Amino acid sequence: MGAFPPPPVNTIDWSNVGFRIREVNGHIESTYSVHTGKWTPLKYVADPFIRIHGMAPALNYGQQAYEGLKAFRLPGDNEIALFRPDKNAVRMQHSAEVVCMPPVPEDLFVQACKAAVALNAGFVPPHETGAAMYIRPQIYGSSAQLGLTAPEEYTFCVFVIPTGVYHGVHPVKGLILEDFDRAAPNGTGHVKVGGNYAPVLRWSDKARTEGYGITLHLDSVKHEEIDEFSTSAFIGVQTGPGGADDITLVVPDSKSVIDSVTSDSVLTIGKSFGWKIEKRPIKYGELSSFSEVFAAGTAAALVPIRSITRRGTKGLGSAKNVTVSGSEETVTYIPESQEEPGPVCLKVLAELKGIQQGKREDKFGWRFTI
Ligand code: COI
Numbered sequence: 001m002g003a004f005p006p007p008p009v010n011t012i013d014w015s016n017v018g019f020r021i022r023e024v025n026g027h028i029e030s031t032y033s034v035h036t037g038k039w040t041p042l043k044y045v046a047d048p049f050i051r052i053h054g055m056a057p058a059l060n061y062g063q064q065a066y067e068g069l070k071a072f073r074l075p076g077d078n079e080i081a082l083f084r085p086d087k088n089a090v091r092m093q094h095s096a097e098v099v100c101m102p103p104v105p106e107d108l109f110v111q112a113c114k115a116a117v118a119l120n121a122g123f124v125p126p127h128e129t130g131a132a133m134y135i136r137p138q139i140y141g142s143s144a145q146l147g148l149t150a151p152e153e154y155t156f157c158v159f160v161i162p163t164g165v166y167h168g169v170h171p172v173k174g175l176i177l178e179d180f181d182r183a184a185p186n187g188t189g190h191v192k193v194g195g196n197y198a199p200v201l202r203w204s205d206k207a208r209t210e211g212y213g214i215t216l217h218l219d220s221v222k223h224e225e226i227d228e229f230s231t232s233a234f235i236g237v238q239t240g241p242g243g244a245d246d247i248t249l250v251v252p253d254s255k256s257v258i259d260s261v262t263s264d265s266v267l268t269i270g271k272s273f274g275w276k277i278e279k280r281p282i283k284y285g286e287l288s289s290f291s292e293v294f295a296a297g298t299a300a301a302l303v304p305i306r307s308i309t310r311r312g313t314k315g316l317g318s319a320k321n322v323t324v325s326g327s328e329e330t331v332t333y334i335p336e337s338q339e340e341p342g343p344v345c346l347k348v349l350a351e352l353k354g355i356q357q358g359k360r361e362d363k364f365g366w367r368f369t370i
Contacts, residue, residue, distance in 0.1 A: 005073070005080050005121040005370070012123070017131040017164040019299065023048065024120040028112045028158040031142065032102050039104065039156065042112050044119055050157060057151050058140030065095035065139050065193050068298040069261070070132040071117045071160075071370075074358030077127050080117060081367035083356050085110045087261045088137065094259075095191040096139050104139060104156050113137060114370050116158040121370075123162045127357060134163040134299065166231065166299035171306035171334045171341060172213025174229070174293075176284075177203050178311050181220030182227065182256070189227070189256030196258075200230045214295055216308060218284060219254060226252050226282040232297025233260035236282060236290040237344045247344055248276040250290070262296040262352075268364060269351045284310070287331045288319035292342035302349045304341030307332040 008014060012022065026046035030039045057063035067088045071080050089109035096103050104112075113135050117124065125131035136159045143153035180203050182196060183189025189196060204215045216234065219225040228234050233251065240246030249270045251263055267277050287293075293305040309330040316322045316329050323330050334342065341349070354360030358367065 004118070005078070005124065007077065007122070008073075008124065008126045009122040012162060014126050014129050014131070017125055017129065017162055019163050019166045022123070022161055024123045024160055024162075026119060027160070028116045028119075030104075030108065030112065030156045032154040032156070034150070034152050039108055042108070042115055044115070048159070050155070052140075052142050052155070053144040055144040055146060056140070056142045057145050058142060061141070061148065062193065062195050063099050063101065063141035063151075065092060065099055065101070065191065067092045067135075067137040067192060069113065069135045069137075070298055070356065071124055071135060072132050072357045073124050073127040074369075075127055079358070079369055080121060080124050081356075081358060081369045082110075082113055082117065082135070083368075084261050084265070084366045085113045085135075085368055087264070088113075091192065091259055091261070092137060092139060095193055098188055098191045099193055100150055101139055101141060101154050108156075109137065110368065112156065112158045114368070116160045118370050120160050123160065125162050130353065130357065131162065131164045132356070134161050135159075136161070163299070165301045166297070167213055167295070167303045170339060171304040173211060174214045174216050174295075174305050174308040175207045175210070175212035176216045176218060176308060176310040177207075177230075178223070179203075182217040182230070183220055185219075185221050185256070187256070189254075190258060192258055197230075204230050212309070214303060214305065219256065224284055225254065226284065226287070227254050228252065228257040228260075229295045229297075232295040232300040232303065233257065233263040234282070235263060235266060235294050235296050236286070237292040237294075237342070238289060239291040239344075244343065245274075247273075248278055250278045250280070250282060250286075252282050253279045254281065260296055262298055262301070265352055265366070266296055266302070266348050269348050272363065273347070284314060285316065288316050288322050290333065292333055292344050294341070294345045302341075302345055302352070304334060304345045306334045306336070
């Protein structure tokens, strides 16, 4: 066996990784039985397919949850580090609990992610590309079960795939979804389960055909507060009279949003820059007070939002960055002529990527080297 990690494989055009399915060596699996109360030792499966009974509650009752995190080659390509897998472990435990599944212990989760990356290390993109290996842990009820009661077996898998960033790197236009509510007030909007994603596909596909790169959800009770983007978390920037030295990052305090690891990282970085942080309900009407808005997520990294459109005017029309066209109002943060994100997004992204890719000091202990 050669030195670890092996160099990147030469079967992929690393200058154009994209965000799509690519075949790798295999994945990791472990199963939990209610009879033993234990997870089996991690098993490597040289196959992208999983074997599951057709009557498994994962397939019939949506008993599943998933995670998303990334691994990066560090400078010199001689080391690979996962970014904050401990946070994803805790988040998946929370999701599992909400949809009635046993938790995967944090150390087993981290070990499984490391093993999945190590066994596919040739598919971790080269450091200079800035691309990453996307890691997709999953947990689901896997044994046959007809009635609506807990099954006897659960499966935990970790898949990996080399990727660039979702949504690309250019500013995108956002559309508020008015006719569809992502999450019920006391429902599952705060957990990473498929049921929060599948119903959105119709709306985000439609929005894309209309020129919108990302869709945004409001609270489902009154449609008055900002929840999150369909793929990622919402971050608004307020720039005070002190300009670049007077920055406040504002994030929604809502019980229907997923606890974003990327957003948490941005807030921690922002604090270290001396910026103020506000986690509070964000009224729709406040959108025109932000100097920048960006979406934060593992797959997305930070996506600068060019504008946010809402169908059905709600009275923002008097603000200077708002245009009204028919019954539609749009808040613009980045004009069409500008390709670059705003200065706050650029500054925080440089630090975030710098830490992820090993180009900046790991001040917060976020890199887990394999
Ligand atoms: C992620 O950012 O990791 C996600 O799970 C979002 C998904 C829609 C790609």
